[in-house]
Amino acid sequence: NELFAGISQIDTGVTTVMDVSQIHHSPEHSDAAIEGLADAGRRAVFGYFEGHGDRSQYPQDARRIKQQYFSSDDQLLTMVMGGEIYLPGYETSWAIGRELGLPIALHVVGTFGMAGTFDQLAEAGEFGEDNIFIHMTGMSDMAWQRAADAGAHVSLAVPIEMHMRHGTPPIQKALDLGMTTSLSSDVECTMTADPFTQMRGLITLQRMFVNEAALSGAQDYPALMQCADALRHATIDGAKGLKLDRVTGSLTPGKAADIVLLDAEALNVAPLNNAAGAVVTLMERTNVDTVLVAGRPRKWQGQVVGFDIARLRSELTASRDYLFETAGVEQDLFAL
Template identity: 40%
Template sequence: MSVQTQFDPINLPLGALPGTDRLLLLKGGMVVTMDNSLGNFASGDVLIRGTEIIAVGPDLSSEGAEVVDAKGMIVIPGLVDTHRHAWEGQLRRINPNSPTLEDYCNATHFSFAKYYRPQDMYVGNMLTALGCINSGITTIIDNSHNARSGAHSDAAIEALQDAGIRAIHAPGAPLSGEWESAQWPADLRRLKSKYATKSDSLVSLAMMAQIDREQWAFARELGLTIVTEFFGAGMAAELDALQEEGLLGPDNIFNHCTCMPDHGWSILRHTGVKVNVCPRSDAHYGLEDGVFAWQKAIDHGISPGLSVDNESSYSGDMFTEMRVAFYLQRAAAHSARFHGRPSAPDLVSARRLLKAATVDGAACAGLESKIGSISPGKQADIVMIRTDNLSIYPSNNALGTVVHAAERGDIDTVIIAGRIRKQGGVVLGVNRQQLEIAAEESRAYLFDAAGYTADPFAEDFSPLHSH
């Protein structure tokens, strides 16, 4: 019996992915392909067969295709969030003023996380996944560092499957409390056999682990990507040894990478380690100097993905992430010029940030051959943004509208692997009543278990501080 059927909190009648003969034609949109060989189309069409894009261009036609009117919409690739702790979904904005990483941990790992049941993992991942779809994020790397048992991992994965999002699920050891440590990391073998054997599955498997040679070796034995929270000169000091031992490569994903010296960046570039940066969380929680590592990565020839990280303090959308990245980079560049520094960086553009949220995110996830651009042969992960809303009409620049003005409420349609998951501004298949009942039950249980009394007007968050 699956975890879902044990408590069945949410009914999402998604059905199977589209059959290979099903045709879908997106007609007359302003298409931003993010494919340099194709360019963009002021009025273009996208033809989809089954899960795959088969043609992009003006005035396409296909007999028997279901036509979706894209006129007046900007059509972009699905956004990619390269680092999200999806299990925290029911803890959204519980610590909005959290000043440090320790405070974040007090509000998650050292308090509520200890009491998570499998159904709480399911609810958290479901809330996160549906929120992502609603805001145009079609792919996430789910950093699930609360894998307290095999059942917890089952529940997290099944929530992602039931939501219909594309995801790389990376279970990881909890940071506090009692858990089935004897099953870690051996349970990854079972998880891979159970969930990661179907070639058409939208959910694949990775491992979340800090620098641990035995765990990394086990992940590589299973052919799994290794996701690591990486920041500070202290961790960077280990890179030389890791490189000498041949333990760094394209199957590593490093999150954050704040305050890393130039030598460390050179090692990452040389070994092909994938990197994502966190404009909001690095500043919010004061990771090292609080400056996200975008510029350092770019200066060393690495194109990082963008990541939201978590929703315990702020929103989960990629539009805000792109904007924060844009203005932090611009502020630093203008300051360098104003003070006459010879190494002032070039100013970032809206297109460059959209590339980070699509093409570069796909590359970070190791999915660049499947997603990230609207290109024939790739999976049909596509977002359609209305431009007739009063807040963004008229749209004089598509890239500017997407990066600087659009909100999740402007998203009309979200397609993942050819399956329409949001249409007419509504995420499809969601039983809101069941979702809210499950979320409220989970939240009430966790608050009670942790001894936390909710205060919707709290300016500070001080949950249980015991580890």
């Protein structure tokens, strides 16, 4: 799963990802997740989140993982500490993350009953520049202001938030407070993880809010998001949130050669009239011609390179079949 999903995202033009893996049921699970990220060969931030069962060593095993795999920041893989506030004892996770100097990431969803705990953390001054808040739906104005004042980062998964009843994606709130905001695909088993879908979801929703205000007769309403803004949220703002903007996120001399070449002469784009507009409103996976990560080709002239896709697909299918059989779930390709 980890490796196959990584290859799939490379195919869509994603050079860098934060992996929120909530499967740390044992140290071996954690090691395997890191191995999958490494084998994919792209820049990745390993998110050490919770697991379940008697063999789970979360969050204490973060110390071993950090020492064994992430003792240097000068590598493709770095680490983030998961600190979900819906879990009992989340305070320990936050403390270990800060002890190890790791960013602390968490889902913040009002419909899951997190607003009260989030308010308490805000009032206690626990927010910091090391926080990555995913979703941020349904939170109080006070908590938003404290998060902005602390320099926390917000990551929005607009299609997922609308699809999974998380609440209204708070894009305008983040913009109004001047917060650095990135895009999240959240969960690929529910919605595609390609960046074009995320950018289009973001700009379409923001413009819907603004257009509705204008049509309703409001005299004062926000500016329309531009395609260049959506592209920024998908690139350099994501790098800033992961503390990787010194390395990646823009084509800047001295940074790593994380580069995506897009076909602007394809039928769905030609003739090219505006670069950012074409990327955000017209392009999709088939326009991704070449992907370089740290200068190394991971996709070349339309094909991912270095992987036996047929074998990996077969292994993934076998894993799916095993899970369905073990859980007693009947496969139905045409279920409603």
